[in-house]
Amino acid sequence: MSRRPLPNVDQPERASQILALPTIRRLVLENKISLATSRELKFEACPTGGGHGTMGDLFAGLQVLDIPPPIDRSFFQQLPIEEYLQRAAMQEFCVFLLGLTAEAAERFVQLLPELPNPSVEGLGDILRFHQLAEHAPMKHLPDIYHLWTAERGDCAYFLTLDANS
Numbered sequence: 001m002s003r004r005p006l007p008n009v010d011q012p013e014r015a016s017q018i019l020a021l022p023t024i025r026r027l028v029l030e031n032k033i034s035l036a037t038s039r040e041l042k043f044e045a046c047p048t049g050g051g052h053g054t055m056g057d058l059f060a061g062l063q064v065l066d067i068p069p070p071i072d073r074s075f076f077q078q079l080p081i082e083e084y085l086q087r088a089a090m091q092e093f094c095v096f097l098l099g100l101t102a103e104a105a106e107r108f109v110q111l112l113p114e115l116p117n118p119s120v121e122g123l124g125d126i127l128r129f130h131q132l133a134e135h136a137p138m139k140h141l142p143d144i145y146h147l148w149t150a151e152r153g154d155c156a157y158f159l160t161l162d163a164n165s
Helices: 012-029 039-045 087-098 102-111 117-124 126-133 138-152
Strands: 035-038 064-067
Touching (some): 035 039, 035 138, 039 087, 039 138, 064 138, 087 126, 087 138, 102 117, 102 126, 117 126, 117 138, 126 138
Parallel strands (some): 035 064
C-alpha cells in the first residue's frame, strides 16, 4: 500500500484540511474532542449514494458517536434503496421539510405515534431547519440538514472536507 498524493498545489485549502486530520486524531486520542457521524452521512458514503472521497483508516479504532437524524426520513420517504441513497432524494426530503409549517409538523407527530423521539423533537424544531436553509440553494440543502443534525446533537464543531459546503 502507498499513500495517495496530496491535492495539487492549486488546491492549498484542501491540502491543509487533509494535513489537519492527524491533529484531529490526536485530539480524539487525548479526549479533547469526540468524533460523531449520522446515518445520513453514512448513506452519502455508500457507492450508489454518490459519495466520493478517499476512504482510509486514519480514524480506525476511534470511537465515533452516532447522532440520530433530526427527522428520520424513512418515515416519510418510501423508496427503493437505490433511489433513497441518491442525493436527489435527500434534496427532495429537505424541500418537503421546508414546506412544513409548525402546525403540519405537529400533526405528523400526532398521526405517527411510532416516530422515534429524536424525530418528534426535530419536528418540533422544524422552524430552525427553515432558518438554517433560508438562503441556501437546493443543492446545499442536504449539507444544511447535516449541519442541523450536528446542532441537534449538541456538537460544538462541524467539520467537513466537502467541497460543496
